[in-house]
Amino acid sequence: MPAGKRAGLVTWIGVLLVAAWGLVQMAPILWMVSTSLKPLNQVFALPVQWLPHPPEWANYPDAWNQFPFGRYFANSFIVSLSVTVLNVVLAGMAGYSLAKYHYFGQRALFIAILSTLMLPIEVLMVPTFIIAKDLGWLNSYQGLIIPVAADAFGVFLMRQYMLSLPDSLVEAARIDGAGELGTYFRIVVPLTWPAVLTLAILTWRETWDAFVWPYLIITDDALRTIPIGLERFESQYVTTYNSVMAISTIAMVPMVLLFFFFQRAFIRGIALSGLKD
Amino acid sequence: MRVLDAGTTAAAAPAGAAPRVRRRSFSRWLRSAEARHQAWGYLFLAPMFLLLLVFKFIPMFQALYLSLTSYDLLSPPRFVGLRNYADLLVDPLFHQSVAVTVYYVFGTAVFIWVLALAAALVFNAPLPGRNFLRTVYFLPAIVPVVVYAVIWLFMFHPYGLANAALHDLGLRPLQWLADRRAAMPGLILAALWRFVPYFMIIYLAGLQNIPNEYYEAAAIDGAAGRQVFRYVTLPLLRPTVLLVIVLSIIFMSKVFTNVLIMTGGGPGGATRVLSLFIYQTGFQYFKMGLASAASMFLLFGTMVFTLLQLRIFRDDARG
Numbered sequence: 001m002p003a004g005k006r007a008g009l010v011t012w013i014g015v016l017l018v019a020a021w022g023l024v025q026m027a028p029i030l031w032m033v034s035t036s037l038k039p040l041n042q043v044f045a046l047p048v049q050w051l052p053h054p055p056e057w058a059n060y061p062d063a064w065n066q067f068p069f070g071r072y073f074a075n076s077f078i079v080s081l082s083v084t085v086l087n088v089v090l091a092g093m094a095g096y097s098l099a100k101y102h103y104f105g106q107r108a109l110f111i112a113i114l115s116t117l118m119l120p121i122e123v124l125m126v127p128t129f130i131i132a133k134d135l136g137w138l139n140s141y142q143g144l145i146i147p148v149a150a151d152a153f154g155v156f157l158m159r160q161y162m163l164s165l166p167d168s169l170v171e172a173a174r175i176d177g178a179g180e181l182g183t184y185f186r187i188v189v190p191l192t193w194p195a196v197l198t199l200a201i202l203t204w205r206e207t208w209d210a211f212v213w214p215y216l217i218i219t220d221d222a223l224r225t226i227p228i229g230l231e232r233f234e235s236q237y238v239t240t241y242n243s244v245m246a247i248s249t250i251a252m253v254p255m256v257l258l259f260f261f262f263q264r265a266f267i268r269g270i271a272l273s274g275l276k277d
Numbered sequence: 278m279r280v281l282d283a284g285t286t287a288a289a290a291p292a293g294a295a296p297r298v299r300r301r302s303f304s305r306w307l308r309s310a311e312a313r314h315q316a317w318g319y320l321f322l323a324p325m326f327l328l329l330l331v332f333k334f335i336p337m338f339q340a341l342y343l344s345l346t347s348y349d350l351l352s353p354p355r356f357v358g359l360r361n362y363a364d365l366l367v368d369p370l371f372h373q374s375v376a377v378t379v380y381y382v383f384g385t386a387v388f389i390w391v392l393a394l395a396a397a398l399v400f401n402a403p404l405p406g407r408n409f410l411r412t413v414y415f416l417p418a419i420v421p422v423v424v425y426a427v428i429w430l431f432m433f434h435p436y437g438l439a440n441a442a443l444h445d446l447g448l449r450p451l452q453w454l455a456d457r458r459a460a461m462p463g464l465i466l467a468a469l470w471r472f473v474p475y476f477m478i479i480y481l482a483g484l485q486n487i488p489n490e491y492y493e494a495a496a497i498d499g500a501a502g503r504q505v506f507r508y509v510t511l512p513l514l515r516p517t518v519l520l521v522i523v524l525s526i527i528f529m530s531k532v533f534t535n536v537l538i539m540t541g542g543g544p545g546g547a548t549r550v551l552s553l554f555i556y557q558t559g560f561q562y563f564k565m566g567l568a569s570a571a572s573m574f575l576l577f578g579t580m581v582f583t584l585l586q587l588r589i590f591r592d593d594a595r596g
Contacts, residue, residue, distance in 0.1 A: 010502075015404050021396075022413050025470065028428045029416060031438050035431070044436035046444075094325035101318030109322065116333040118583035120531060122552040123572040126559045127336035127343060130350075150328035180317045209421050211534040216560065227423040231538060234427050241431060248424045259419045263412070266419070270478050 029252075036060070036245035043241045056242070063233075063243035064250070071222060072229035079144045079214075079225060080207040086149040087203050088196055095158025096184055100170050110159070113152045121212055129216055139220040148207060154199045161195035162188065201262050202269040208255070226251050340576075344569035354566065361570035371571065373546050374554040380461055381550055382529040385468045389525045390518070392473045397480035398506075418475040426538035429467035430454070433539075439463075454540050457547045464536065464548055472528065476521050483517025484510070523586040530579060551575050 030050065035043055037055035064070075098110050128147055137143030165188065173183040189196075211227045218224055224232070230251050234244050259266055306312055344361055346354035365371045400411055417425070432439045433453035440450040453463045487510065495509050511518075533552040536542065542549035542557065549557075551571065559568030 014399050014402055015406075018399050018404065018410055018414075022410050025414055025417055025474070027438065028432055028470065029420070032424075032428050032431070044434075046441060048438065048441055090325040090328065093321045097318050097321035101314060101321070103315040103318040106318070109326070112334070113326070113329060114587075116329055116337075118580050119333060119337060120552075120572075120575055120579050122533070122555045123340050123576045124333070124336045125556070126565050126568050126572065127339035128332060129560075130339070130343075130565070131331070131336060133350075146328070147332045150325075150332035152325075152329060152333070155325060184321070205419075209423075211422055227421060227534075230421075230423045230427065234423075234430075234538070241434075244427060245431065248427050252420055252424050255419050255421055256416070259415075260412075267478055270475065 032245045033249050035242055036249050038242050040240060040242055059242045059246045060250070063237075063240075063246040066237065066243065067229055067233050067247075068221065069226075069229060069247065069250070072224050072226045075144075075223060076208055076225040076227075078141065079148075080204050082141075082145045083149045083207040084200050084203045086145065087151055087154050088200050090149070091151075091154025091199065092158050092189065092192065092196065093184070094155045095160075095162050096188060098155070098159045099162035099165075100167065100188075113155055116152045117156070125212065125216060128213075132217055138217045139223055141223070143217050144214055144223070144225070148210065148213060151203070154203065157199050158192065158195055161192055165191055197262075198265050198269050201258070201265045205255070205258065205266075340569045340572060343566055344573050346566045348565040349563045350565060351563075357566065361567045362573075364567065365570055365574070370546060370549075371554065374549050374551050374571075375574070377461070377547065377549055378530065378532075378551040381464060381468075381532060381548075382526055384461070384465045385472065385529045386522070386525040388465070388469055389472055389476050390522060392469065393476035393521065394480050394518075396473060396477040397484055398510075400477065400481060401484045415474045415478065417471045418478075420471070422534045423538065425467070425471055426535040429463075429470075429535070430539050432467070433463050439466075455544055457544050460540055460544060460547050464539065467535065467539070468529070468532075472525070476525060479521055479524070480514075480517060483514050483520075486517075487513045520586070523582055527579065527582050527586065530575070530582075 031048070034050050034052055036059055037057070038049070038052040038059075039056050042049060042052065094113070098106065132138055132143050132147060135143075137146075169187065169191075170183055173187040174180075178186060209227065210225070211231070214225050214228050215231070218228060230247055233247055237243055343354060345356060345358060347357045347361075348354035396414070400407060400414075404410070420428070431437055434440075435450065435452065435455075437453075439453060443450055451459045454460050491509050491513065492505065495505050500508065531552070532550050533556070536548055536550055536553055537556070540548045542553045552575070555568045555571050555575070558564050558571060
């Protein structure tokens with residue numbers, strides 16, 4: 001059958017194209033990793049050496065020990081964890097309030113909260129910097145955490161999810177005397193797990209990756225996060241390409257691991273993340 | 278509307294609810310189940326609302342106010358009316374910055390619309406090893422933003438991989454980020470590397486939502502590949518296409534970190550996008566008022582596209 005044959009051919013051309021394009025997509029990353037294992041004098045050798053032999057594993061500890069990267073990683077971890085927990089907990093409560101209660105001004109409050117999503121960080125960076133400065137939060141963990149946790153996307157996400165839970169469930173729990181807090185934490189929260197996971201991964205990723213805000217408010221080296229530390233390292237050791245690439249590779253690993261473990265939640269989050277900055 | 282809702286809820290509430298609220302019985306109403314219900318509603322909302330109040334609402338109005346002042350962070354802000362806006366309207370650097378932003382945003386977005394759709398169509402076909410390839414293909418989108426910028430800074434090194442590729446193709450090497458004309462195409466190339474896979478995922482979700490029956494019906498009617506695409510896939514994909522168009526524009530206008538690290542706005546302002554203009558005006562020249570006025574232009578642009586996006590989301594949900 002000619003049609004079937006043609007479809008087969010098209011499929012294989014498709015596979016080849018995709019594989020070739022996949023290689024092009026991977027090339028910059030592969031080049032980064034291979035450069036991180038080269039001696040400096042071979043970095044720009046032509047033709048391009050994809051597999052350095054012998055690999056200079058020492059580039060990694062050498063680069064790592066130039067800057068307090070352990071500290072930067074710890075800071076990134078502390079900040080990402082705090083922002084994620086704070087945002088998910090408060091957004092969950094706010095979403096519950098908007099979905100399962102009825103009170104005066106509720107709709108107006110919801111619209112006001114939603115409207116904050118369209119504020120780009122460039123508009124907020126000057127005034128938020130001034131507020132953080134007035135609060136004495138420059139160069140502090142609370143400065144890195146609390147303004148970032150103020151994000152309405154989770155409120156929107158959790159509200160939509162909780163609207164899909166039946167009201168009767170909440171009412172039954174109340175009639176059983178669970179109390180308002182008990183109803184929320186024991187009945188509602190366990191049911192919102194998928195939304196919580198999506199929100200937590202999105203928030204973690206964005207915070208781990210955040211550059212602009214920490215760049216503005218942190219000058220104290222002991223408080224730098226990974227992205228800031230990497231940028232500093234890059235600008236200071238700009239010509240020791242192998243070291244810069246070694247640190248970049250290390251910085252990439254946690255994100256890639258997170259992606260492999262939570263691929264589905266990641267991808268689910270993408271379609272949603274349009275509303276988030 | 279919700280006020281009415283609250284009234285009806287009170288009437289329909291289970292035993293113990295207060296009767297319809299009258300002014301005379303307000304103190305009794307305060308002790309009623311309905312009042313307790315409303316109070317709990319506010320309580321659950323309050324913590325997040327307070328955070329948003331302090332770090333979103335107040336800064337928003339402060340930005341508006343600061344845009345009418347002259348402020349250098351040291352002495353208190355001085356009211357100057359609309360002078361910042363007037364200054365910006367005649368500032369050639371600001372004009373350049375707006376033009377550069379439009380160049381970057383649309384130069385990237387147009388390619389994204391087409392390339393991401395093409396990639397999604399390929400990945401939607403039942404290819405062997407598709408899931409593995411999709412994961413590989415998606416990697417650039419999850420690389421941390423600073424790593425992305427550093428990689429491409431290195432790619433565009435005069436002896437970097439970009440020029441090595443040009444060399445292999447028999448073309449002359451470029452100065453890329455140091456060249457006034459090549460710097461922006463370089464940034465766009467890097468952005469496509471990162472964002473085409475991202476938008477491919479959104480297209481893929483849209484493609485997978487198209488019921489198979491349509492394709493089967495088209496096959497029975499004898500439609501060929503191109504016709505299927507033209508008369509079945511594309512019309513049914515319309516909401517997704519709209520979403521990608523608006524989202525990509527919003528995303529691309531949020532450019533900052535990659536430009537800051539890769540070019541710092543140079544050479545000669547050829548890549549100084551609006552966000553970088555605001556940053557430099559505010560935090561390098563300490564003209565917070567002027568920076569805020571410039572940010573109002575950015576806010577206006579983003580707002581238009583975000584409202585469009587919300588509309589699309591709503592139409593989508595409706596059906």
